[in-house]
Amino acid sequence: MDKHYLTSLFSPDSIVVFAGAAAKVDAPGTPQAQALLAALKAQQFSGTLSFLDIHTTGTLADLAQTRADLAIIALPPEDVAAALEVAGRIKCRSALVVSSGINATLAAELQRVAKRHGMHLLGPNCLGFQSPRRGLNASVAGPLAAQGHLALVSQSGALTASILDWAQQNAVGFSTVVSLGPNTAVDLAQVLDFLANDAHTHSIVVYMEGISDARRFMSALRAAANAKPVVVLKAGHKAGGNKAAQTHSGTIVGSDDVFDAALRRAGAVR
Known part of the structure; x- marks a missing residue:
């Protein structure tokens, strides 16, 4: 049977996480990023898990080495659109934005970015x-x-x-x-x-x-x-x-x- 079109979102084999500084040991981050990273590390995900920082990762040539079914974004509102753009360029099929405090205007922009890259978008402002x-x-x-x-x-x-x-x-x-x-x-x-x-x-x-x-x-x-x-x-x-x-x-x-x-x-x- 063919996989459901939301399999990449709810049952991914590979995940890339954009959590900024929170992904580094003892580094600060948003409350959502800290909670998400703690949740991800508390059990053994059966797929592959990697982390990207949009401010330090480097060029798109470097990013081309990264591939994932799902991008999870837990960044401050001002960085979410850039991270979603990167997720689209590295061919993520779905994205989850757990960042909070995102207004309707920015949320609409995120939907436009996701649609342009053919990504299924869950969030923002969700758990x-x-x-x-x-x-x-x-x-x-x-x-x-x-x-x-x-x-x-x-x-x-x-x-x-x-x-x-x-x-x-x-x-x-x-x-x-x-x-x-x-x-x-x-x-x-x-x-x-x-x-x-x-x-x-x-x-x-x-x-x-x-x-x-x-x-x-x-x-x-x-x-x-x-x-x-x-x-x-x-x-x-x-x-x-x-x-x-x-x-x-x-x-x-x-x-x-x-x-x-x-x-x-x-x-x-x-």
Whole structure:
């Protein structure tokens, strides 16, 4: 069977990390870079892992020696676009940006860079993802979760971290954990499509606050729910909560009754 187009993102064989000074021993870096590096080094990733510093690496001729499926970027906002450009030039197929504090304008620019190079972009302003089976904790969400067959995809970083804490205390394992930021190019529908086709995922839990493309989301949800059980946790059950969720995610779900009916028709459980 052909590999899914997001395999390079969620199940990479090779990773290059842009973490700046934090990649050096006892050197400072952003809090995200420090947390990411600690997470990556805490377990044995089954693929190859390398590090690049956009300020000291050298010429593009030097960079040409580097190849990776996935680039992970944990740099200050002003350096993220340059790192993403380098990732594109060394032919990374996917990129994860865990850097925080990136505004909508810069996020849109990152999406343009990724699109120009044909890269799938997860983030920015997200916690990243975990793949316990691969020993890969590409996140700032805490320790790597235990292995299991349940997948979690969440639009809330805080809830992602809380669920992982709960799961650790209750011996619940995961196949994949994905935290989606509000400005990510790889959206909820695409992640659902990947999980629906992932043989290691037997069921899916989705926490959502809003969707920007209802038709695409419902199509992906219906396909996923036809393949395996899908449970949807949605913020904003009441009008006040709906408004709060919309403010946080920048997207709109609309009428709660309509959403309930759509979920039932898709075969998912709320």
